[in-house]
Amino acid sequence: MGKYVSLKDFDWLLLVLLLLISALGVVEIYSTTAHTKFAGAHVKQIYWILLGVSLMFLVCRYDYHDLLNHIPLIYILTLVALVALLLLGSDISGARRWIRVGGFSFQVSEAVKLVIILLLARFFSESHEERVSLPELAMVFLAVGVPGVLVAMQPDLGTALTLVPIVIVTLFLAGLKWRYFGMMLLAGLMILPVGLHYLKPYQKARIATFMHPEQDPQKAGYQLLQSKIAVGSGQLWGKGTAQGTQTQLWFLPESHTDFIFAAYAEEQGFFGVLFALLLYLLALMRLVHNAKNAPDAGGMFIIGGVVAVLSFQILVNIGMVVGYAPVTGIPLPLMSYGGSSALFIFLSMGLVNSVRVRRFVN
């Protein structure tokens, strides 16, 4: 296996797309936080992005095969970390998601996504079978289910749910038969009521609100309603940066994090929305293109998993803003304020490029 890699092969187009999206995010974070206690968040976000980009370059030089080799150990360590977090983690608004390192707090669950992507990539690239067997399927569910439940217990339902598309997309790319998907869907529907039983009251409320938003305009429905008002009142051209009444007068909740795209839609209008969605779509298409050109199955599965996570987060977050998806607290990649999320994305882009720069190496 040749070790020569060149930055010429690095996906510069993808980086440009990601930085453009990040720039939209930074401007919107500035707009939504300028007159709040979060003022200055956009500067922090820039630091996170710069840190992320540096890590990305660092990671892309590192051969992903080494990572795949070590992934079982990393997986075990992650499980330990998750258990430790549940027992010792610091409470931030009722949830134990954070590990404090120095002045920064880091969300472990973001790392869980990468670990699962890598674990599944290794698992399926090692498989000699043409088709995925049932025992294999059971192993996958167990391997993903344990950290998934641990994350859900934090409780971080959003991240736990993000693991589901990773599994589905990876299984799909691994050639799982359609009828197995049908069975999974059926099983999922049967487990759903049991799962609902264990939800926190606010989570149940969110789901109920998603089903009947008009019945609860006071609490959970309030967020959704304010989000729709923000989006709708943005109209064609938007109200202008830092001009959105919904955003600037705090009607829109979580306007610099979960609902940042509603704020963006209010201030930049339909055309702004089209522009941002186009950037996201191009980035995703570019990623799938890279997956197609991956030098081996392991690389292909890694990129596939990344695509799964990103598309899921984008679709669910933006879907939530317009009322097509329930309010879940899943951040919008690269636009929502948040260091862990940004780091995860650039780390995963590092992995993607680690695969890409080795596409001609055989």
Place this chain on the structure above:
Amino acid sequence: MRFAHTDNRRSEGRLTFLQWGIAVAFLVLISGFWQLQIFNPAYYSRLAERNHIKNLRMPAPRGRILDRYNRVLVDNYPSFSIVAQWEVGQSLQAHLPAIATGLEQNPEQLAERVKTARARVPRQAIVVQENATLRDIAFVESHRIEYPELDLVSEPRRLYPRAGFAAHLFGYVGEISERELELPGMELLKPRDLIGKSGIERQYNGVLQGQTGVLRMIVNSRGGEVDPLDEEFATAGRDLRLTIDYDLQEVAEQKFRGDKGALVALDPRTGEILALVSRPTFDLNSFARGIPMEEWRGLMADPQNPLLNRAIQAQLAPGSIYKIMQATAGLEAGAVDETTTHYCSGGGTFYGRYFRCWKKGGHGRIGIHRAIVQSCDVFFYNLGKDLGIDRMHEYSTRLGLGRKTGIDLPGEQPGLMPSSEWKQKVFHERWYPGETISLAIGQGALTTTPLQLAFSIGGIASGGYFARPHLIAWKDMEALGQEIPLPTEFRVPLREQTVALVTDGLYGVVNEGGGTGRRGRIQGLDVGGKTGTAQVASIKASEADDTLKDNAWFVGLAPRRNPEIVVVALYEGGEHGYLAAPVVREVIKAYFDKKEDSEFQYAQKPGPSEDIAAGQFVPEPGG
């Protein structure tokens, strides 16, 4: 290659499928934005605006009510109401108990009040406290953060000089009712706006009412006020100058001792009302503060009916006052002249029934002058018999009875001047000649209002010149853009001889020996007058006690011909009937005392015309 077992070509197909799937999902997302931002954007824009713009209505002060010399009769005082915006933070319901404690209110009552207000006008601010005290205001100001839904609104309120003073004349103001909102001219008003409900306040609501202002505030989601957006300033209502003379009104109010009755003073040369009193009265100030329900119910249920403006609404038999019209009619019709005499033996038989004179011993042979002076019933029975009901009806109606005078106050009553035609129409019965005999001395079905009597007698004494009674000088009405009601006057051709005989009779009533109205006499003044007592016809049959007692009238005028002032007093229930003449006398005396004073002032100062221009405390030219 360790990790390359799977065939990439099959995966490539699935990756392409993935690409399409993502693209389709994005299209779905775009359709969502299309729906919200393009398809029906006005809907959400309106919601966004409602979210962050708070409308605070700023009620305008009503115009002041002034007397004829621009002295303030009705003013305003600043008052604050505490209102709650329902939408702000959706937190009002949760805060109600704490707010109730802070404002020292009963929490259940407050909750009830909020509930009803919300049901009535869903999107409007709810008043939680009227006439906020300094303590209440401090509570709101110091809890801006905790209870951002609370606002202070300045609501100017009416300030009246004294409990009961000219209450019926001014009338009360109150919140506009749903029914009134639909009336023409009320289109711009909103629930909770104040309008005049009776009296001058109602008649000239359009003048007195200002334009409510709106302050639009930008608020954030916590209800905190960020910035005023714009303000439509409130425009105060226009001041209204009445023809009322505060001094005369004051004298009338002070000297009117009865607990039920009315007094009207007017200047028959112009029709201007100088004073107007009705009893029992009520305190307008409690209306200004927002009258408590029990107090309102009490006023409505009071058998004395204090809200009735008796000066224009009490319809009672005029008794002997009617002899003035009867004498005028008889003289004009030629049924009687100064040579006509009748013999009064203390009564007489007409149409087979014996009718008594009020003086048991009788007046002996008596002519028209002494008959008026001594109020001889028998003379007027004979006159009635000679005139007949239909001529009585014709003349009396021309002289202003049985119809409204057209004063600019709501609710004036016409009284009733019966006729044979009327009886046929209402009772389907023929007129009995005996009824004419009672009618001739102002009894029977005949009813009049105090204002009507002042108007009619003023017109007769002015030689047939009847000026429409009014409370706003015609020129003021014109200046205010009000339509002047027509006709402002009418003439009834009366012979000089008639007027002289009648008015000399009225002078005799007050000034001659044997006159029935000598209590009305004023040394050195040419005062005429007439007493009246009627046993019948209280407007309410239920007032059994009062109907048994007589109603006492007195009309006074000075000078006797072309009088400057006519005053009519009515004492219902008779207990204080003997006081009717003195109160009229006091008002007339006050009028002339004042005139003498100001004439004295004119003599002292050169250039009186400048004083008139300066305006205050100067009687009108020619007065």
